[in-house]
Amino acid sequence: MSDRFANHASSLDSPAHNGFAITPDDGASLPETTRALYVGTGGDIVVVLAGGAEITFANVAAGTLLPLRASMVLATGTTAAAIVGLI
Structure with a gap:
């Protein structure tokens, strides 16, 4: 499959290119x-x-995307639950 953005540098404004399941720990x-x-x-x-700041986000709705460097x-x-880290 071709990727027309393969030669473009990633930035914080660009879409995620990878991800992983998160189990809180x-x-x-x-x-x-x-x-x-x-x-x-x-x-x-x-x-x-x-x-380094510890922050609680209360009552986050299902399907929410939080733009966080966690x-x-x-x-x-x-x-x-069902939390996914996007990178």
Whole structure:
């Protein structure tokens, strides 16, 4: 399959080119810092951002795309599920 954008540099404004399923964990960083999180099942999500701040997003609706540079998704306090990290 051809990819007309293969020779273009990625930026934070460009679409994600890869992703991975996230299981919230209080002790493990994500395999890669994200450019966004997709929340498949709504609820609260607690993240540690790339800059180190821990933030709780309350009542995130299912199907939400959060443009976050997250390094961790914490299990404690996270009730959302089916979370996907986009990079």
